[in-house]
Amino acid sequence: MELGLVGLGKMGGNMRERIRRAGHTVVGYDRNPDLADVHSLEELVGKLEGPRVVWVMVPAGAATQSTVDELAELLEPGDVVVDGGNSRWTDDEKHAGELAAKGIGFVDCGVSGGVWGLENGYALMYGGDAEHVAKVQPVFDALKPEGDFGAVHAGKVGAGHFAKMVHNGIEYAMMQAYAEGWELLEKVDSVTDVREVFRSWQEGTVIRSWLLDLAVNALDEDEHLDRLRGFAQDSGEGRWTVEAAIDNAVPLPAITASLFARFASRQEDSPQMKMIAALRNQFGGHAVEKK
Numbered sequence: 001m002e003l004g005l006v007g008l009g010k011m012g013g014n015m016r017e018r019i020r021r022a023g024h025t026v027v028g029y030d031r032n033p034d035l036a037d038v039h040s041l042e043e044l045v046g047k048l049e050g051p052r053v054v055w056v057m058v059p060a061g062a063a064t065q066s067t068v069d070e071l072a073e074l075l076e077p078g079d080v081v082v083d084g085g086n087s088r089w090t091d092d093e094k095h096a097g098e099l100a101a102k103g104i105g106f107v108d109c110g111v112s113g114g115v116w117g118l119e120n121g122y123a124l125m126y127g128g129d130a131e132h133v134a135k136v137q138p139v140f141d142a143l144k145p146e147g148d149f150g151a152v153h154a155g156k157v158g159a160g161h162f163a164k165m166v167h168n169g170i171e172y173a174m175m176q177a178y179a180e181g182w183e184l185l186e187k188v189d190s191v192t193d194v195r196e197v198f199r200s201w202q203e204g205t206v207i208r209s210w211l212l213d214l215a216v217n218a219l220d221e222d223e224h225l226d227r228l229r230g231f232a233q234d235s236g237e238g239r240w241t242v243e244a245a246i247d248n249a250v251p252l253p254a255i256t257a258s259l260f261a262r263f264a265s266r267q268e269d270s271p272q273m274k275m276i277a278a279l280r281n282q283f284g285g286h287a288v289e290k291k
Contacts, residue, residue: 001024001025001053001138001139002024002025002026002027002048002049002052002053003019003024003025003026003027003048003053003054003055003139004026004027004028004029004044004045004047004048004052004053004054004055005019005026005027005028005029005054005055005057006028006029006030006041006044006054006055006056006057006058006067007029007030007056007057007058007085008028008029008030008032008035008036008057009030009035009057010114010115010284010285011057011111011113011114011117012028012030012057013028013035014115014117014118015055015057015084015111015117015118015122015143016028017118018117018118018121018122018142018143019139019142019143021142022141022142024138024139024142027044027047027048028044029041029043029044041067041070041071041074042074045071045074045075050076050078050079051076051078051079051080051135052075052076052079052080053079053080053082053135053136053139054071054075054079054080054081054082055082055084055109055136055139056068056071056081056082056083056084056085057084057085057111058085059085059086060085060086060087060088060091060236061087061091064083064085064087064091064095065091065095068081068083068095068098068099069098071104072098072099072102072104075102075104076103076104077102077103077104078103078104078105079104079105080104080105080106080107080132080135080136081095081099081104081105081106081107082106082107082108082109082126082136082139083095083106083107083108083109083161084109084110084111086110086161086164086235086236086237087108087161088161088165088236088240089108089127089158089159089161089162089165090158092106092108092127092157092158092160092161093157093158096108096128096157096158105128105129105131105132105135106128106132106157107126107127107128107132107133107136107157107160108126108127108128108157108158108159108160108161109124109125109126109127109136109140109160109161110124110125110126110160110161110163110164110165110167111123111124111143111164112124112125112164112167114283114284114285115283115284115285116283117143120145121143121144121145121146121150122143122144122145122150123144123145123150123151123167124140124143124144124150124151124152124160125151125152125154125159125160125161125163125164125167126140126151126152126153126154126159126160127153127154127155127156127157127158127159127160127161127162127163128156128157128160129157130153133153162244164237165237165240165241165244166241168235168237168238168241169237169238169241169242169252169255170255171211172234172238172241172255172258172259172262173254173255173257173258174209174211175211175258175275175276175279175280176254176257176258176261176272176276177254178211178212178215178275178279179272179273179274179275179276179279180272182194182198182215182272182275183271183272183275185197186224186271194219194224195216195219195220195223198212198215198216198219199216202216210283211279211283214279214282214283215275215278215279215282217282218275218278218279218281218282219278222278225271225274225275225278226291227290227291228274228277228278228288228289228290228291229269229274229277229288229289229290229291230265230269230270230271230272230273230274230277231265231266231269231270231273231277231289232262232265232273232276232277232280233262233280233286234259234262234263238255238258238259238262239259241255241259242255242256242259261273261276262276277289
């Protein structure tokens with residue numbers, strides 16, 4: 001099938017390549033002309049045959065809103081817009097309504113996989129009407145990991161980004177637990193090789209995971225994380241998860257504490273946040289701050 005892809009950064013660029021490897025045609029647009037196949041959204045839409053599917057991979061908020069607004073004027077009834085960025089689920093409901101008024105479908109899709117997705121595939125959580133999802137299904141099949149798992153039609157519009165938001169909240173808490181354990185091991189005199197303790201956990205333990213593997217990778221590159229500053233950003237999704245928990249009276253003590261721990265990293269050079277920063281760099285290519 002043909003796909004228009006808007007936003008060709010770390011995630012979008014690799015997604016374009018994976019979709020093409022599956023035999024589909026991708027027309028990509030990015031504000032950076034060195035990355036783009038076309039020079040405008042209008043040109044992108046013009047190169048696709050109807051009914052069109054245009055996948056948006058730009059930052060949440062104003063950038064996504066302006067892109068959806070422009071596409072609403074360029075697309076035709078029967079076309080579908082997919083928001084694969086990290087938008088808030090309430091924005092999905094707004095965008096779906098705006099596009100529906102023009103006969104254009106909308107699907108929201110939470111995407112996880114970071115810089116490893118090109119080779120390993122992307123975990124996909126999508127929401128929307130079944131008829132709109134069906135038009136995008138070949139692309140979902142191309143992006144997902146091999147096997148029976150890794151993709152889900154989570155429910156109505158907004159369900160995909162809500163599921164991805166909760167996924168990221170869990171990710172916060174898991175990273176925080178590894179970071180706290182690492183700091184405690186580093187603190188005591190009796191443990192003389194913390195990196196190898198972490199490595200030993202990779203097999204046969206109940207806490208083995210891909211995040212643990214990435215922690216070992218980070219420690220192999222910088223055994224005591226001496227080259228990192230203990231600072232870690234938080235994405236909007238972590239905050240939104242806690243806000244949704246409050247709105248629905250669901251207790252999330254671990255996720256909430258992990259979010260607040262990141263706030264603490266901005267007040268001083270936190271040893272725990274060195275590990276959080278290292279993990280975010282390992283799985284997502286997120287920037288780290290050097291000492």
